[in-house]
Amino acid sequence: DAKTTQPPSMDCAEGRAANLPCNHSTISGNEYVYWYRQIHSQGPQYIIHGLKNNETNEMASLIITEDRKSSTLILPHATLRDTAVYYCIVRVDGSGNTGKLIFGQGTTLQVKP
Amino acid sequence: DAGITQSPRYKITETGRQVTLMCHQTWSHSYMFWYRQDLGHGLRLIYYSAAADITDKGEVPDGYVVSRSKTENFPLTLESATRSQTSVYFCATKRMDMNTEAFFGQGTRLTVV
Numbered sequence: 001d002a003k004t005t006q007p008p009s010m011d012c013a014e015g016r017a018a019n020l021p022c023n024h025s026t027i028s029g030n031e032y033v034y035w036y037r038q039i040h041s042q043g044p045q046y047i048i049h050g051l052k053n054n055e056t057n058e059m060a061s062l063i064i065t066e067d068r069k070s071s072t073l074i075l076p077h078a079t080l081r082d083t084a085v086y087y088c089i090v091r092v093d094g095s096g097n098t099g100k101l102i103f104g105q106g107t108t109l110q111v112k113p
Numbered sequence: 114d115a116g117i118t119q120s121p122r123y124k125i126t127e128t129g130r131q132v133t134l135m136c137h138q139t140w141s142h143s144y145m146f147w148y149r150q151d152l153g154h155g156l157r158l159i160y161y162s163a164a165a166d167i168t169d170k171g172e173v174p175d176g177y178v179v180s181r182s183k184t185e186n187f188p189l190t191l192e193s194a195t196r197s198q199t200s201v202y203f204c205a206t207k208r209m210d211m212n213t214e215a216f217f218g219q220g221t222r223l224t225v226v
Contacts, residue, residue: 032212043203043217044156087156099144099163099207100171101215103156 004088009108012082018075020107022088025069032091033064034101035073037084044087044103047073078111085109116140119204119218126194126225134189134221136204142216143209145187146171147179149200150220156203162187163209194225 005023012018024033034049048055048062050071055062061074075082087106120135136145147159148171158171160179168179176198178190191198201222207215 034214036215038156041201041220043205043219044215045217046214049212049214099209099215100146100158100161101205102158102172103148105155 004090004104006086006088006104006107008105009110011110011112012075012078014080014111014113015077018078018082018109018111020073020075020086020088020109021070022073023070024088024090027068027090033062033068033071034089034091035060035062036087036089036101036103037082038087038106039081039084047086078109080111080113083109083111117204117206117216117218119202119221122219122221124221124223126223128195128225129193132191132194132223134191134202134204134223136187136189136218138185138187138206140206140208140216141184142206143184144207144215145181146205146207146215147177147187147189148203148205149173149198150203151200159189159202191223194223196225199223199225 032051035047036044038044048060050062064071085106085108087103117138126132143164146161148156150156157173162168162181165184181187201220203220204218205215
């Protein structure tokens with residue numbers, strides 16, 4: 001699975017959009033981009049994933065560049081409860097894959113009032 | 114219906130003792146995983162299982178043993194606990210289907226003294 005690079009920390013004002021970047025320059029054509037977050041002391045929580053099209057769900061939006069070498073997770077209206085560590089993971093999904101997730105260091109997002 | 118349950122939530126044990134951490138799921142997901150989380154290392158995969166009686170090593174398997182005789186249970190055993198195994202342990206499950214997310218338990222905080 002391809003390696004990802006994320007900034008170690010970011011701040012965001014409450015109510016504003018939080019844009020979390022992720023570089024995955026070695027991503028291959030069949031690798032998906034997944035985002036998870038971990039709120040203090042809890043187990044990681046799935047947010048969203050995508051292959052090459054932009055995706056949106058009730059939690060966030062995922063913007064993947066056309067060359068797929070980077071992506072951005074967008075939390076449109078950050079709240080204090082969004083303070084967490086956000087992990088960007090690339091993973092092959094397909095027959096024979098193990099389903100395992102390899103976590104990097106993630107980005108610690110601090111939402112401030 | 115708890116979905117995925119880890120027990121115990123907290124455990125203190127002595128060096129050299131055997132300790133087993135339990136993970137139980139009610140979904141019948143094929144995949145199950147064990148991770149440990151330490152300050153400065155993030156989440157690291159210990160072992161995973163694709164189905165009953167099928168297990169494989171992750172990134173940091175040394176000192177741990179797993180079994181999966183039933184789909185719903187995936188116990189992790191430390192055969193002779195060491196202080197370096199003091200950590201928070203997370204269990205996770207995932208369906209066999211492609212493009213599906215993993216679900217994590219609430220974690221077990223293990224202290225080896």
